[in-house]
Amino acid sequence: MSAKPPPKWLNSSLTLLLVALSTCVLISKTYDAPTASAAARGLFVTLCLFGLRYGSIREWLLAAVAATLALILTMSNPGSADLNAAADLAAFFAAFIVLLTVLKVAAERSRSILAVGRFLTSQPPGRRFYATALGGHVLGVFLNFGAVSLMAPLIQKGAIITGTKPDPDLERRQLSALLRGFSWILLWAPTTLSQAVLLTLFTDVNMSQIFGMGLATAFLMMLLGRMYDRYEWRNAPRRTAAKQAPIPPWRAIGIVGCVCFGLITSTVLLQLSAGYSTALALMFVAPAITIFWFGLQTPKVSEICQHLWKLGPLLAANAAGLTRSAMALGLSGFIGRALAEVLPIEEISNHIDLSALPGWVFLACLPLLITLGGQVAISPIMLVVFLGQVIQTLPVLPAEPTHIVFALSAGWAISMLASPNATATLLIAATSGIAPTTLTWRWNLRYAVLCYAVFVGIFVVLAW
Incomplete structure (x- = not known):
């Protein structure tokens, strides 16, 4: 069954539903309003x-599995709050990914x-891996999966040396660099779904430690990726004509840097001033940054309002894709939470x-389970939610919650590199x-195995 482009009336309906769902979720999370929660569900x-x-x-x-679990929950315990809790989680994840x-x-x-993307993918050989990996990483912070969609075609165009087809070796190295750089944003970036999911499941964590460990490990893994790239291609013939470095588009780099800095700074300020979680603060900040950024993309002040008026039709044009993402992630979250309620987790954990x-x-087992699940098309979000619910029922945690969150993030990131069913892939x-x-x-795959071995070493140090 293939996805078909929806008609205009359905695009408009989906857009209104997405906006209404996101609004109800924000109200319910901000004011703890049961009516808004019921409306969001x-x-x-x-x-x-x-x-x-x-x-x-x-x-x-996903819908069939979710409906089956919902029916089981309803029949086994009518009027139970478990079904509502799972539906609340689904609505929250859906609204988060939409916003x-x-x-x-x-x-x-x-x-x-576009200028920054072209600059990053047009670097000479000595800088190419770092430019692509770091560029995919930084752009991924606020573009999320849009970063790989943007940079992948630019990489292929830049890999064309003669003729019309990309050089296969150059194409492979740069696409691998993109994947090896982008995946590690899941370790620390507050704009990723992984952090939103994990910080929703585990509230008693040290945020500064998560940020510091994740960011440091991300750069370590990208450095490891470059070292492995050089080893993997150690016998490749060197090109005689070195490509000249392009002129940096400083204005474009400054604009992108300001947007990224403004997104993260505004999120932190809203957290500190209103006491919101990272995920909730981002859900307020991201639409505001989007409207501001979109409006300023015309050089004439008089045309800003006219430009902003185009935002509605553009959202409607993207409604089908947004809906599929919201459904997939929301239903995956529902399944993970509902499955933990259907199975006798507490009885099992007592034994x-x-x-x-x-x-x-224990920490080393978590990334392994997530990565192996990805090989058979089990969504990381489904496994992470399920494992999170199971871990919280354990009488005694074998590791600190902060380290558990870090290990689950690592599994999610490694799954991006090793699973052919991962979204970025x-x-x-x-x-x-x-x-x-x-x-x-x-x-x-070999790079992913190498990264897992490094993580095991990190887990040994953390548990020391």
Whole structure:
């Protein structure tokens, strides 16, 4: 079953549903309003019913599993709060991805983003890996998966040396660099779904430690990626004609840097002033940054209002994609939470004694489970939500909550590199025409295994 482009009336309906759902979620989280929570749950169900008409096989399967679990919860415990809790989580994840993804609408029309992307993918050989990896990483902070969709076609164009086809070796090295740089934003960036999910599940964590450990490890892994790239291509012939470095587009770099800095700074200020969580603060800040950025993309002040008026039709044009993302992530979250309620987790955990298990062994098992699940198309968000619920029922945690969040983030990131079903991999495959199994199993699986070994060493140090 393939996704079809929806008609205009459905685009408009989906856009209104997405806006209404996001608004209700924000109200319910800000004022703890039961009516808004109930409305958000109803709107999410309505969104799924409308969106399934043009959904892919993935959305249909997720909806079928979610409906089955909802029926089991209703029949086993009528009137239970568990079903509402799972639906609340689904609505929250759906609203989060919608409000964060709208940044892509502004970014896709930004000449600054395009200029920076071209600059990063046109570097000479000595700088190319770092430029692509760091560029994908930084742009991914506020473009999320839009960063790989933007940079992958630019990489292929830049890899054309003679003729009309990209050089296969150059194409492979740069696309691998993009994947090896982008994946690690999941370790620390507050704009990613991984951090929103984990900080929703685990509230008793040290945010500064998460940020510091994640950012430091991300740069370590990118450095490791460059070292492995040099080792992997150590026997490759050197090109005689070195490519000249392009002139940096300083104005474009400054604009992109200001947007990124403004997004993160505004989020932190809102957290400190209003006491919001990172995810909730981002859900308020991202639309405001989007409107501001989109409005300023015209040089004439008199045309700003006219330009902003185009934002509505653009959102409607992207409504189908936003709906599929919201459905997939929301339903995955629902399944993970509902599955933890359906299975006798507490009874099982009472018979599990992890007191004798070293903390580093427990932490090392988490990324392994997530990565292995990705090989059979089990969504990381589904596994992370399920594992989070299971871990919280354990009588004694074998590791600190902060370290558990870090380990789950690591598993999610490694899954991006090693799983052909990961979202970033599928997006690169769609834009480049390269099979997902080639991008992951053939090009990056050994690097992912190497990264996992490094993480095991980090877990040993953390549990010392």
